[in-house]
Amino acid sequence: MRYIVIGAGAVGGTIGARLFQGGHEVLLVARGAHYEALRSGGLRLFTPGSAETLTIPATDTPVPPRDDDVLILATKSQDTITALDPWPRHVPVVCAQNGVENERTVLRRFGRVYGMCVWLPALHLEPGTVAAHGHPRSGMLHIGRYPQGVDELSQQIAADLAKSGFVALATPDVMRWKYGKLLGNLGNALEALSERAPGTESLHERVRAEGTAVLEEAGIPYSTPREERELRGRQVELMPIEGIERGGGSSWQSLARSSGSIEADYLNGEIVLLGREYGIPTPVNEVLQAEANRFAREQLPPGSMPLERLTALIDERSASGSR
Template identity: 75%
Template sequence: MRYIVVGAGAVGGTIGARLHQGGHDVLLIARGAHYEALKRDGLRLITPESSETLRIPAADGPVPTRDDDVLILATKSQDTIAALAPWPSHLPVVCAQNGVANERMVLRRFEHVYGMCVWLPAQHLEPGVVAAHGYPYSGMLHVGRYPQGVDDLSAQIVTDLGKRGLVGRAAADVMRWKYGKLLGNLANAVEALAGRTSDNGAVAERARAEARTVLERAGIAYSTPSEEAEIRGHQVDVRPIEGVERGGGSSWQSLARSSGSIEADYLNGEIVLLGRLHGVPTPVNEVLRREADRFAREKQPPGSMPLETLVALIDERCAA
């Protein structure tokens, strides 16, 4: 079986590197300077324990496919449709992404779709270089068939992930875990806008409380922080890496790269959508979605909005 990692950045690069180290056939799909570096020098994976350059095949677009290919989609959610457009629809797709909308989008065209709940603290440092901060394992990955179940392929993927540096878990209810992860990811926009401070936790909790009300009204099950802590234990602790300054999360990194887009529509925006469908006001998540989108569009630097300004915007919206 060959794993084609579409979007070989922080998460995709780490997953691809670990699968390669486990002896599996891997192809990394990347663009621009990152692709050129992968092709020329290989992928450098830095962890709390080591730094290793891996000669993993790379391409900057679709390649002739094989019957045993599996696509691991690790792009941002806003890039899902464009990233998969060139690939044959008979291939299985594993959505290794934040949010809960990707699997449904992909299922419109691809018959075999799998969810992956990703707990993997990593960052894309520069072209060809990825840092994975998890220790003793780089990440824990729940995998299951979408919308429900575990089949032979998902079980094989879990086995393959577990061969080197990752913990794979088969999860028939993978979307329940992804909804739980979504609740945590609502704080991404707060960090991206106002930076990582001890004071922004109150805003993040307001967004999560709003979201829990929405999910319960919608009848959507989600994993809890206590469940997640029990399963994870100390298998994926975040450790410093000498010489590597740890930046913010995925949304913070999008602003830092001035990419022009951000995942907020599929994180905070998912709660706004569900709130509108089920008649639940979601002013906190609406402001976070709106302002994160504006920052991305205007290429504002991460953490440049005073927290007081963000709180005032939220309070104004709540009072409207």
């Protein structure tokens, strides 16, 4: 089986590198300076206690399909359609992405779609370089057929990942895990906008409470942090890497790279959408969505909004009513 990883950044680069190290055939798909760095010098993978350059084949354009190809889509949600559009529609697609909309979007175009819930602490800020902070395993990955179920392919992918340095499980209710992950990801925008200060934890609680209330009203099942911790155990712990500072998660990294876009519409925006459908106010998520998008559009640096200002905007929206 050949794994074609579309979006070889923090998540995709780590998954591709680990599969390659495990003896699997891998092709990385990247763009611009990152692709040029991969093509000319390979992928530099930093982990706790090691640094290695891997000569993984890379491309910036689609390649002729093979019968044993599997696409692992690891782009941000806002890039899903553009990233997949050039690829043949009969190839199975694994959505290794945050949010819960990608699988449904991809299923409009591709016949075999798999969800992957990703817990993988990694960093990608420089072309050709990925730092994977998980130890002793690089991450925890749940995979299952979308909208539900487990088949032979999902079991094979989980087995390959488990042998390549991940906690990997084939699960029939993968979207329940992804909705649980969504609740945790609601704080991504908060982390990206403001530095941690007294009052940050209170906002984290408020944004998660909104998300939980909306999912409960909609009758959408979701995993809990306790379930995640029990499965992950001590197999995936966030560890420092000498010489590399992990500033923040995926949204923080989008602002740090001045990418011009951010995933807030598919994280906080998912809760805003459901809140509007079910008549539940979501002022915290609305403000975080709007401000994260503004920061990305104006290419403002991460952590540059005072927490007091962000809190005031949220309180103002809460007092006036979500709209």
